[in-house]
Amino acid sequence: MSKLSAKKVSVSSEADTFPWVTLSFIFLAMLPVTMIVPVYKEIIKDRLGGTGYGVAWFQSSAMLGSFLFSPIAGWISDKLGTRRKLIGIFALVDAVLLALLPFMPNISSLFVLRFLEGGAHIFVIGLLLTCISDKEKDKTSNFYNRGILFGLGGTLLTLGGGVGQALGFLGNKNPLLPFFVGAAILSLLGILSFFLLEEGNLKKLEWEGWKKTKTALALSPLLIVPILFHFIDRFTVGYFLSSLNLHLREDLGFTPGQVGGLFGVMFLLMSILSLPAALLSKKWNSISLVWIGSFIYGIAQASTGFLNNSSNLYLSMIACGIGAGIMYVPAMRLASSLAPNGFNAVVMTVFTGLGSLGFLLGPLVSVSVQDTFTSLYNQSAGLEFTGILYGGLEVLLVLGTLPLLSKILAKEKNI
Numbered sequence: 001m002s003k004l005s006a007k008k009v010s011v012s013s014e015a016d017t018f019p020w021v022t023l024s025f026i027f028l029a030m031l032p033v034t035m036i037v038p039v040y041k042e043i044i045k046d047r048l049g050g051t052g053y054g055v056a057w058f059q060s061s062a063m064l065g066s067f068l069f070s071p072i073a074g075w076i077s078d079k080l081g082t083r084r085k086l087i088g089i090f091a092l093v094d095a096v097l098l099a100l101l102p103f104m105p106n107i108s109s110l111f112v113l114r115f116l117e118g119g120a121h122i123f124v125i126g127l128l129l130t131c132i133s134d135k136e137k138d139k140t141s142n143f144y145n146r147g148i149l150f151g152l153g154g155t156l157l158t159l160g161g162g163v164g165q166a167l168g169f170l171g172n173k174n175p176l177l178p179f180f181v182g183a184a185i186l187s188l189l190g191i192l193s194f195f196l197l198e199e200g201n202l203k204k205l206e207w208e209g210w211k212k213t214k215t216a217l218a219l220s221p222l223l224i225v226p227i228l229f230h231f232i233d234r235f236t237v238g239y240f241l242s243s244l245n246l247h248l249r250e251d252l253g254f255t256p257g258q259v260g261g262l263f264g265v266m267f268l269l270m271s272i273l274s275l276p277a278a279l280l281s282k283k284w285n286s287i288s289l290v291w292i293g294s295f296i297y298g299i300a301q302a303s304t305g306f307l308n309n310s311s312n313l314y315l316s317m318i319a320c321g322i323g324a325g326i327m328y329v330p331a332m333r334l335a336s337s338l339a340p341n342g343f344n345a346v347v348m349t350v351f352t353g354l355g356s357l358g359f360l361l362g363p364l365v366s367v368s369v370q371d372t373f374t375s376l377y378n379q380s381a382g383l384e385f386t387g388i389l390y391g392g393l394e395v396l397l398v399l400g401t402l403p404l405l406s407k408i409l410a411k412e413k414n415i
Helices: 003-016 020-035 037-047 052-080 084-103 107-136 148-171 177-196 210-219 221-251 256-283 286-306 310-338 344-376 379-413
Strands: none
Touching (some): 020 084, 020 148, 037 084, 037 107, 037 148, 037 256, 052 084, 052 107, 052 221, 052 344, 084 107, 084 177, 107 148, 107 310, 148 177, 148 310, 210 221, 221 344, 256 286, 256 310, 286 310, 286 379, 310 344, 344 379
């Protein structure tokens, strides 16, 4: 066998290796950032005397870091031609920052550290998803454009979110414990990344700053559709993490474990449905599933402000989870499939980063809108109107993008 033939066989073999380590790390990376959600109240309001806005800002400051650092993660990764080393380094950085969070002496220092923690985490999760996208877009791979890896990636990402939420029970007696356990998980992930993560033959690309993002959108303007859906999806989650979270803890008397269990149902259903949705999007089309899932999710979210017992809330969370599971991976697949050649890392990290911007704004706007409606009417009406507003955004986005169906389908068929 000639050297050239041997090289081709080697590359093909590497491209066909099933990325079980990458997929496992996606699951592990989501546990730490979700297991701390049920103890926001204890850390921010009880310990530091914060308000509902403080809870919102705690979540939003992390998302601001994610948003600002997400394109940098993609550009640095492209420039250096590596994913593995960056994932390992920033997982360890994230572990240290997460462990330090509950020891900040005041609200200001807490928010600054949370901002940096969010920036470190986007390097980890954004580049892990990019590794999956690399494999799906590698024409030498048996996984090329099949949707299986995206489905599994979405399944494990949301499963990690659901399991992480359920692990909120760790904070029932000690609210510091979720932070320590999360830091330990990230430390393990970081160390193992250097030894176990695989990456394909990546070419080093020159630093182009925002120019590369603009070029990608210019070459494929329809990218704005999946990016906008992902932004609104993450924006609406801010309502659950702030307004509804505090309502459950303070008005309905739920424990951290009960809140984690309730939100965990939504994430777990997203996980279960992610792979079937990915496979269906390949046989059918991605945008239709995005629309169907977003509509179900939006209607279910709009109902949450009217529900005051666990049974009805669980039914609403089940519907939200079904809708989110149908739409999440197809939106990710659509973004990846519409990405021009050579722009994969930038598109996927910007896709993730703009989702983080939605996370950033979602809690802040939710608390502000709820306070406004509460002052005009009453506490109950404030939550009800906020839920309707957030759920309505999903429905309006579906209706607003329906006229683009033929263009999106034509673009997908040409890929």
